[in-house]
Amino acid sequence: MDGDRVVGHILFSLVVVETQAGPFDALGLGPMAVLPERQRGGIGSKLVTTGLTQCTALDYPAVVVLGHPDYYPGFGFVPAHRFGITCEFPSPPEAFMIRELQAGALAGKSGIAKYHAAFDAV
Numbered sequence: 767m768d769g770d771r772v773v774g775h776i777l778f779s780l781v782v783v784e785t786q787a788g789p790f791d792a793l794g795l796g797p798m799a800v801l802p803e804r805q806r807g808g809i810g811s812k813l814v815t816t817g818l819t820q821c822t823a824l825d826y827p828a829v830v831v832l833g834h835p836d837y838y839p840g841f842g843f844v845p846a847h848r849f850g851i852t853c854e855f856p857s858p859p860e861a862f863m864i865r866e867l868q869a870g871a872l873a874g875k876s877g878i879a880k881y882h883a884a885f886d887a888v
């Protein structure tokens with residue numbers, strides 16, 4: 767917020783990663799957006815870093831994101847296929863990324879990430 771005006775938005779929602787050993791819960795980042803006239807001013811970075819801190823405090827193992835492959839690596843995201851994790855939605859492999867919130871949390875946890883049903887309509 768800037769005063770009473772919303773200048774940026776970020777959402778994290780529950781994502782279930784289905785693995786051969788059973789499902790585990792993670793979080794999905796997105797959608798996020800900053801007002802066009804306020805972009806490139808650091809608001810998006812603050813939303814991501816503050817959000818990731820809160821996700822860590824909530825004790826989730828990881829956050830996934832389907833987005834710009836040039837933007838999210840700056841916040842520690844790497845292509846999820848490195849962990850054998852794919853997205854239920856068809857997407858370029860480099861666009862589906864993941865960030866561990868606890869070191870080693872994704873070891874041996876390959877599977878398919880499924881978003882909340884609300885995203886099926888997108």
Ligand SMILES: CC(C)(COP(=O)(O)OP(=O)(O)OC[C@H]1O[C@@H](n2cnc3c(N)ncnc32)[C@H](O)[C@@H]1OP(=O)(O)O)[C@@H](O)C(=O)NCCC(=O)NCCS
Nearest residue numbers: 798799800805806807808809810811812832833834836837
């Ligand atoms: C992507 C978005 C949320 C970034 O917010 P922002 O407030 O402009 O981001 P920041 O000012 O914190 O930028 C951080 C860095 O990312 C870079 N960056 C911003 N948008 C980028 C993009 N689309 N692709 C690659 N890099 C980008 C900036 O240049 C900046 O790098 P710098 O510090 O070296 O200059 C914003 O541009 C936006 O709302 N875009 C339209 C909606 C959108 O694409 N949402 C994301 C869907 S995945």
